[in-house]
Amino acid sequence: MFQDLKLREGLVCTDIPWLPHVPIEWPLVRLKRLLHESKQLVGEGWSTAQLLALTKRGIIDRDMDNLEGKIPTSFAGYQIVEPSDLVFCLFDIDETPRTVGMATQRGMITAAYTRFKVLEGVLPRFLELLFASLDDRKLLRPLYTGLRKTIRPADLVASFIPLPSIGEQQAIVTYLAHAHKRINEAISAKRRLIALMEEQKRVLVNRIVMRGFEADNPVVDSGIPWIGAIPAHWELLPARYLFRPVTRPVDHPDLPQLSLTRAAGLIISGAEGSNTKAAEESRNLQECVQGDFVLNKYRAHLGLFRWCRDPGLVTRNYTVLVPTTRVDRDYFEYLFLDPVFSDGLRINARGVGEGMSPLYTATLMSMKMPVPPLGEQRAIVDRIRAETAPIDAAVYLAGRELKLLDEFKVRLTADVVTGRLDVRDTHAKSAPIDLDEAFAAVEPMPDDEGDGVMGDDLGDA
Known part of the structure; x- marks a missing residue:
């Protein structure tokens, strides 16, 4: 043909x-x-x-x-x-x-x-x-x-x-x-293949990030339905022991404005994959520095929760958190992106409709989170990266x-x-x-960016 x-x-x-x-x-x-x-x-x-x-x-x-x-x-x-x-x-x-x-x-x-x-x-x-x-x-x-x-x-x-x-x-x-x-x-067909591989990766990451990788670890019930059982030697701590919310003024207006996306994390506003344009003035902006966690409080349950690799400016609709020394940033990023943990974020959000569910800072700070020892957090990250590398390569291809x-x-x-x-x-x-x-156009994958229907303004996705 x-x-x-x-x-x-x-x-x-x-x-x-x-x-x-x-x-x-x-x-x-x-x-x-x-x-x-x-x-x-x-x-x-x-x-x-x-x-x-x-x-x-x-x-x-x-x-x-x-x-x-x-x-x-x-x-x-x-x-x-x-x-x-x-x-x-x-x-x-x-x-x-x-x-x-x-x-x-x-x-x-x-x-x-x-x-x-x-x-x-x-x-x-x-x-x-x-x-x-x-x-x-x-x-x-x-x-x-x-x-x-x-x-x-x-x-x-x-x-x-x-x-x-x-x-x-x-x-x-x-x-x-x-x-x-x-x-x-x-x-x-190609999208179905990608979806299957990404589901395989989600199952693998969920198993390790929520239970560790030692199969014979004794477990205890966390008492939180959406978390379930965790290894007995892990702690279960409110987020206020792990993160401190901050609101920094804009002291460096020349920093790039950043947006949160599901696919790429924090990227420069207006770049490919971002649904937002840079703001013309800075009064609704705040600074984030390398190592901060940033979440879109209205869409945290969709995976818009990442740590900042490079300093920049973000809208005040985002929540900026400084992690304590108990936190390995990569482990907690995997945790926040895990679908099971996302269910907890959704349960604790106070919604105004599908896709717009505010997760208020006070609510987030009271949420309990599984906390492995710091060394184990880092070992979990290494194991996840090693086991998901072949899947990531196949998804990229x-x-x-x-x-x-x-x-x-x-x-x-x-x-x-x-x-x-x-x-x-x-x-x-x-x-x-x-x-x-x-x-008829191919149906978008669940993780595709928003359709962009005129009149919708749901923030980044």
Whole structure:
């Protein structure tokens, strides 16, 4: 399917910044001939209609059962979306997870999005693939205006796009449906493999960090349900004997601002993997120094609890803790990241909804924690690193392969929708396929960064 593709002959130059060459038989057409902006506001009785959102995975259903505290009291001002409508998010382009999506069902969506009806002469799915490809490669920047980097609808529809015939549009859509289905199946298989290896690692780490590695150690009941039994020679101490909360003023404003992430720990705000931008002023910031523990008090139970390798500035929504001499930082970081211990953090949090569960400092300081002797803490860390190193290496390799699959999908889609690769001969050979199913994006892994649904502000993840 992929090896037999042919490069198109007969390409001509264009003045389109993102498309220097186009097939000679593809005319350049202003988008306003193909799209019509439409805003039909939600009427009475639509409060039970499906709520939709534009995400990295396209236009998806919002699960209202998991939107505690976020469901508006009124849907007045929301707009109706019909199947085959194109929905664009045209503001704060650098901060949005996806610029365009095609609706596959009727529903309602916030009026902040721009909705277009697709006119005759073009397939909605072809336009979605074209603009999603541009979005993936950040090629819509020439249309940005203003400090907030927005695209005005008038500028969007005034732009030119190459338009193949309906027959070739259909060939492109059909070919990419089959291609995406195969690539997505490979991506899903690779993700399942990674998930299995990470589960194997979690089980291994949990066994060692909560019980030690000496199988014949006598154990005693800790009296805490989510901790269970611990080796008899370990202590069980409130956190106040192990950590001291601090709030340092910003004496070094030139230090980098840091954000907590599940995947990489403390990283510079705005760097790859961070969902936050650096603050413009320091009044809501505090300093942390090397060796401090930092936790996101609203999401500690999700693994946002790490020790600081390099000094920096963090928001005051984070809690900064100085460990005592009883603490080996690496051991306690493993402990805080352990799913069993995370359950304890979740139990002690006072939630305001899923994903936003404040763990107040006073509560944390009263929580009891298993404390092996300091030398044993260090031995446990060494054992964990030795036993998980092969798993980490395999996960890294699978992750690289996953990234290559994603890059191949983006590159293939771009070359097909812009006519660089010729798929006209593949259309007749293609078996029937459910387009909605084929183009449904791969479900994210549990540890993926947030989908970035517009209107959600849950902090780092």
